Amino acid sequence: MNDIALVIPEATLLAFACGTLLVDAFLGRRNPAATFWFAVLGGLVVLAELAHSVPDTIRIGFAGTYRLDVVGAVLKTFIVALVLVSLFYAREYFRKRGVSQGEHYPLVLFATLGMMMLVSSNSLLMVYLGLELLSLSLYALVALQRDSLQSSEAAMKYFVLGALASGMLLYGMSMLYGVTGTLDLPDLLIKVSVAGDKRLLLVFGLVFVLVGISFKLGVVPFHMWVPDVYQGAATPVTQFIGTAPKLAAFAMALRLLVDGLGGLAEEWHQMLILLAILSMGLGNLLAIAQTNFKRMLAYSTIAHMGYMLLGLVSTRASGYAASMFYVTVYALMSMGAFGAIILLASRNSEADQLSDLSGLAKRSPWFALIMLILLFSMAGVPPFAGFWAKWFVLKEVVGAGYTWLAALAVLFSLVGAYYYLRVIKIMYFDAPVVSERPEAGQDLKLVLSVNGLAVLALGLMPDMLLRVCLDATLSYPPWQ
């Protein structure tokens, strides 16, 4: 009974996900809005439950496989909130493109359930279960546009590479289990530190585990799927993949690397440095060459995840807070950027080319301004939230003694600034190709405006979110 109390939000979400499936099957044909509103209701209820479930201590249940702690509760709250916002964007997209896809909503809820399990996992097995539930839902979401060649290709690629990465992860986990004889993360933490001459074998397992994490985050050299999937999937699906699952992937990294393999920090932090440098470099450089906006954002994601890893590199609690802040802010910015593509989309155009943005400042000054905020924020220019995100991880890197890495990171951000500026140039300096104002429902306009202004507000007043991230990771027992 006590165990169930631990997972009330998850159980509710499962009920709503199944319910959404039924609602869609029985009411969806006649009334497509019913599925949407039921999913939104589910999200709201779960959010309310999460808000009441922040624990003061770590609580462990289900035979040690599941844990409820502050960092998990906060991340789950952020994830569900982001999912909820993305549902509104998705509805508007389907309305504009004139397609009705009720399957989207239950799949999103199942993916969310996977994310929540991943965030709360306390054993290797639970990590894997959560990850698979998330990934399988995502594959299906990408493949949902059956008649689009590009979507099918993207889904196939995602699935094959994803399966390979899962295999690697399992292989790594099996090695860890082979050495330590436990799947339990806290147990693993203790046994790793006394592994003695078996340490090399553990490092071998660590490498494979890191491959799995890197694939999920989409960092170089495990980034191959990112551009194709981002471009090929329908925009709200890309938006979904680019936001909440990034938080889940961060949680996965935290659980595995810090909670489980903290004793190998000496090894993994060096690997992370390499991954971060490659991602920041390659992601930013390749983004320059793109003409498709979604593909450009895909490379930009790769670079951003590189920056996010910098916080973990510092291997201290405030560094994890920095990564958490980064990934949260990134999700918010990325949500808005894809939201702008949805705003521009119409019945016969996906509007995902950079040229579709041309002259937006004349066509819709307000949304051009919102985009301006989002893009400068992604480039890391104050006074927007993206600046504080970069600032925080850089501060941690410098504090950990890697000043050269911080200098390298800011030089890559200079490269990044170039392609964000190019988008602003297209919006503000180029003449519009089409002259009509982008048409969209009031709810989308409201959500997108709030989204952009939130990035500005967080830039002016970042203290609250910083505080939340710092508290979440400080209350979390740091490995020694």
Place this chain on the structure above:
Amino acid sequence: MQLDLPLLSLVIWLPIIGGLWVIFAGSGARERGVRYDALIISLVTFALSLLLYRDFDLTTASMQFVELHPWIASFKINYHIGIDGIALPLILLTTFTSILVIAGGWEVIEERVNQYMGAFLILEGFMVGVFSALDALLFYVFWEAMLIPMFLIIGIWGGPRRVYATIKFFLYTFLGSVLMLVALLYLYAHAHSFNLADLQATALTAAEQRWIFIAFFLAFAVKVPMWPVHTWLPDAHVEAPTGGSVVLAAIMLKMGGYGFIRFSLPITPDASASLDSFMIALSLVAVVYIGFVALVQQDMKKLIAYSSISHMGFVTLGLFAMFDIYAATGDWKNAAMGIEGAMVQMISHGFISGAMFLCVGVLYDRLHSRQINDYGGVANTMPVFAGFMLLFAMANAGLPATSGFVGEFIVILSVFKANFWYAFAAASTLILGAAYTLWMYKRVVFGEIRNSKVAALTDINGREAAILTALAILVLVFGIWPAPLLDMMHASVQHLVEQVAQSKISVAAYE
């Protein structure tokens, strides 16, 4: 009467909020009507900054009008502002120039007028913020945020190659700034504070200081700009609309000099002392070499841009010659004179370069050409204008009784005490500056009327005359009687020199 208002905050935030108001209130039918709102906002801001001057205590070097509120409590970052005698003249220059820019774009800007006026007002607020921030991170936020309106101003209202120019401008400045951010973070790791006073008091070893100095150098040298990182400036100046050029030349360049004064010299005094010959060499190259480059320009705006770089060479020369002056004379008082000269040069260059760009703007608005060859004999059709331009050209050449003379003269005089050859090279500007400025003036204004377009020119109208008159008065007043300016900064410069004279290395060795 001492008003109980956060006066300094008002000077920062009134234009920012006013600028947003202008942008939003001016969409649609009132697009041109909001020009009046913008002008009133800039006038009120200037009036408020004059109140700062009225209540400013000239006798103390400590910060005045200090406001301190927690901003990001988790990291002890504060909304901490205040001004001393170095910041105050620059703030006055900023608020004054902004009025000219708003008035200067009155009829000329026809497209998106509300956004133009709003962008300049927001920019004004950010610039005042830069000059008054006492928290390094607050400074950085203003410093970077400033790039956004400027980027848009050049890109939207600029000339044919505006996109290239504005992206180059942004990336160049961004490059320097991000490395400064790393340096600030390094300092934070030592001092656990972003408070400028704490950073200035932090002990650092010689090697640390050298790295930090280089990072700061990149940020500020790009802004000044010093040779060889000056190449963005001619492009940005040429392509920017007149108002953009004026703000760039009159205020933004000064931020480089201000940064050296506020950050490089007091935070890394020993590195500044050991690298001073490097800085002096770069300054002299700027003064002499860029002076020659200016001589061959065919484009008026480009010529003034190069002349700006050359004149800003005096600023860095005056700042970094202080160590040699002290070594030669054994008296920090003489060293302080170099810094005061640099400050006067910054203010005076603000007036003169602003005026020169406005003059070119006047011509460009009529003929839509900046090429010297397209003009000739302008004096015949625009006699009043020719008179104004003559005054500013003379000031640019450093004629005594104009403010241009005072700054250059003080710097040359103090540098003379350090090394005769420094002063010799620097003094060559008096010849070079006269050559390029007056030669341009001759080709544009004097001579026969070259073509029918020049023959059809009309003289300046009341608005333009008012702007140029205001500047002319200031150029003359500070040329004849610079004492108020010097009095304002005297105590603060003294304090700065005392700070710089104190080595930080020995303290660092103990810790």
